[in-house]
Amino acid sequence: MKSVYMDHSATTPVDPEVLQTMMPYYTEIYGNSSSVHAQGQMAAQAVEQAREQVAALINASPSEIVFTAGGTEADNQAIITYMTHKRQKKGRHIITSAIEHHAVLHTCEFLEKKGFELTVLPVNSYGLVEPDTLKAAIRPDTALVTIMHANNEIGTIQDIKTLAHISHEAGAAFHTDAVQSVGKIPLDVKELGIDMLSASAHKLYGPKGVGCLYVKKGTAVGSYLLGGAHERNLRAGTVNVPGVVGFGKAAELAEQRMPQTTEHLNHLAKVLTEGIINNIPDSRLTGHPVHRLPGSVSVVFDYVEGESILLMLDHYGIMASSGSACTSGSLDPSHVLLAIGLPHETAHGSLRLTLGKDNTIEDVNYVLEKLPPIIEKLRMMSPLGK
Amino acid sequence: MAYSKEVMDHFMNPRNVGKIDGASGVGEVGNPVCGDIMHIEIDVKDDIIQDIKFQTFGCAAAIATSSMVTEMVKGKTLEEAEKVTNKSVAEALGGLPPVKMHCSNLAADALHEAIKNFRAGGESPISIARDCCHDQPDSRCVKIEK
Numbered sequence: 006m007k008s009v010y011m012d013h014s015a016t017t018p019v020d021p022e023v024l025q026t027m028m029p030y031y032t033e034i035y036g037n038s039s040s041v042h043a044q045g046q047m048a049a050q051a052v053e054q055a056r057e058q059v060a061a062l063i064n065a066s067p068s069e070i071v072f073t074a075g076g077t078e079a080d081n082q083a084i085i086t087y088m089t090h091k092r093q094k095k096g097r098h099i100i101t102s103a104i105e106h107h108a109v110l111h112t113c114e115f116l117e118k119k120g121f122e123l124t125v126l127p128v129n130s131y132g133l134v135e136p137d138t139l140k141a142a143i144r145p146d147t148a149l150v151t152i153m154h155a156n157n158e159i160g161t162i163q164d165i166k167t168l169a170h171i172s173h174e175a176g177a178a179f180h181t182d183a184v185q186s187v188g189k190i191p192l193d194v195k196e197l198g199i200d201m202l203s204a205s206a207h208k209l210y211g212p213k214g215v216g217c218l219y220v221k222k223g224t225a226v227g228s229y230l231l232g233g234a235h236e237r238n239l240r241a242g243t244v245n246v247p248g249v250v251g252f253g254k255a256a257e258l259a260e261q262r263m264p265q266t267t268e269h270l271n272h273l274a275k276v277l278t279e280g281i282i283n284n285i286p287d288s289r290l291t292g293h294p295v296h297r298l299p300g301s302v303s304v305v306f307d308y309v310e311g312e313s314i315l316l317m318l319d320h321y322g323i324m325a326s327s328g329s330a331c332t333s334g335s336l337d338p339s340h341v342l343l344a345i346g347l348p349h350e351t352a353h354g355s356l357r358l359t360l361g362k363d364n365t366i367e368d369v370n371y372v373l374e375k376l377p378p379i380i381e382k383l384r385m386m387s388p389l390g391k
Numbered sequence: 392m393a394y395s396k397e398v399m400d401h402f403m404n405p406r407n408v409g410k411i412d413g414a415s416g417v418g419e420v421g422n423p424v425c426g427d428i429m430h431i432e433i434d435v436k437d438d439i440i441q442d443i444k445f446q447t448f449g450c451a452a453a454i455a456t457s458s459m460v461t462e463m464v465k466g467k468t469l470e471e472a473e474k475v476t477n478k479s480v481a482e483a484l485g486g487l488p489p490v491k492m493h494c495s496n497l498a499a500d501a502l503h504e505a506i507k508n509f510r511a512g513g514e515s516p517i518s519i520a521r522d523c524c525h526d527q528p529d530s531r532c533v534k535i536e537k
Contacts, residue, residue: 310426312450313402316394320403329450330426338426350423386408386454388430388446389423 008322009368013208013361014157014185014301015326019251020210026254027212030247038244039235048246055253059217062256063183063202064193071218071226071239072249076184077108079203079218080151082229082240083180084112087149087201088121090225095176096146098122102134103344104161105153108203109182110340113151126152131293132161132345139168143175150177154202155186158328158341158357159292160301162186169198178224184208184216188259189298190267200224206248210362211255215248266362270300273360273369277302280373285380287390291345291355300360305347308390309354309383311338317379323372328355350389394451395485401455406462409444415513418504420497427453429501431461435509438469445498452487452495456480460498469506475499 010018030051036044038052056067073079087093101113103125110125117123124142126134134152143150150172155162169179180201186192187202188209194202202219206212220226220239232241282288287307306314311327318325328339330353337343338352347355358372384390394402414432421428427449434442443465445457460480464472477499481487487496 308448310449310453313454316399316402316451350426353423353426386405386446387448388419388428389448 006322011358014359017210023254027247027251055249058253059256073216075216076205080108083201086227092225095148098147100124100150102126104341147177151180154181154183159303160297161292162296165197206252209259212251215252267299277369302358306354308387321375326357329353397485398455401458402451405458416505416509418501420501431501431505433505452491456498
């Protein structure tokens with residue numbers, strides 16, 4: 006059976022070139038990068054090279070990169086250790102947005118329960134945080150603003166430069182969860198004015214279980230895991246050398262390939278989006294029509310439910326995702342789709358197809374052949390609509 | 392989440408989908424806010440369910456349980472049909488994932504509403520609006536009245 010993977014915002018396959026770069030660090034150069042001997046020093050050298058590669062992708066200095074076990078850990082570390090740092094004297098108020106990943110939202114809510122104050126900014130119907138909304142919410146005691154760069158569900162890219170500028174004018178630090186954007190769109194931490202940034206390797210054809218936190222020099226961030234002095238005292242625990250090496254290679258390849266990949270993904274996404282919207286009645290694109298991640302196609306269909314769409318697509322070998330309650334593991338549909346103003350019943354009928362560099366126009370045409378009859382079949386079964 | 396073979400069969404090839412012209416009883420449960428609505432129509436003669444059709448908005452479990460309940464009671468007496476429960480429907484499907492036992496397993500309720508509606512003379516269907524949480528208390532729960 007044909008197999009079409011269109012869930013690249015969930016994860017990506019490890020690039021063969023990345024895997025090849027990682028392999029020697031399992032069996033040949035297996036040293037602990039903290040060790041003094043030759044094995045340890047070879048491993049340490051590889052980790053430092055990876056740090057340079059990741060730093061180059063976002064125009065940071067290598068010393069500003071802290072390797073973590075993924076994006077979630079980086080988000081936790083940034084928010085919790087910044088807010089509780091003894092050098093952080095600005096206040097106890099945090100601002101975030103309603104469409105953040107749970108790694109940010111739940112971390113902010115955790116601090117709120119511990120006595121910090123939290124403001125969750127609404128977004129407009131495109132999923133954008135409006136600058137005036139942030140201006141109105143910012144207070145003299147706002148210490149941190151954390152707003153994601155690109156949204157995982159609807160693909161909308163925020164105007165981070167403006168939001169970071171507003172935060173800095175009020176003396177607050179700015180963190181961004183850039184897990185979905187790093188390696189996919191140009192990102193320059195200096196130009197955007199970012200103090201802390203979270204990234205993850207497996208979203209850019211690197212391995213799972215590796216990520217990083219960018220910490221602008223001088224920012225009050227501490228270690229989140231307690232233990233040894235690894236990562237210049239900012240992340241205890243033996244460094245995942247093969248993973249980090251893979252992250253470095255993936256970052257290097259992402260930068261090299263970005264122009265062609267972006268053009269390819271924009272073309273495929275355009276054909277797919279238009280093919281869906283023009284051929285399936287009562288379907289709409291969610292997220293911003295222009296300011297969105299390359300290859301991110303998120304749509305909603307009235308009168309049908311997302312999990313049913315996914316299972317029927319899976320029957321034909323098409324792998325996608327949805328923000329319906331049945332797929333979110335809770336009783337509510339995705340908080341992102343509700344935050345952009347969709348009614349519950351519409352949010353239940355969401356479908357996210359996220360394309361990757363290896364998808365082809367044949368894949369897109371295959372989805373466009375299979376999807377309309379699936380929606381029609383489910384609508385025939387549905388008591389809603391007609 | 393893994394569905395049983397029976398669930399996937401009833402989901403991919405649902406039995407008795409549609410409506411009945413001049414149905415003698417109509418029942419509906421669920422709530423679009425929760426993502427599940429089950430609508431069942433029955434045709435009853437001599438106390439026997441001669442025909443039964445369903446329309447369901449919901450996930451695979453919701454569709455499969457609706458399809459299964461129609462198969463279980465077609466040709467049965469009303470008394471027999473009233474004995475069918477959400478639990479027995481789930482069992483007939485080889486079980487449902489635990490998370491689906493609450494929100495998507497309401498097909499027998501829809502059937503019972505249809506029988507109630509028939510017994511009341513088949514007047515305009517009684518729609519049961521449920522909250523999304525059923526017996527799971529949740530402060531964010533929305534109650535929608537139709």
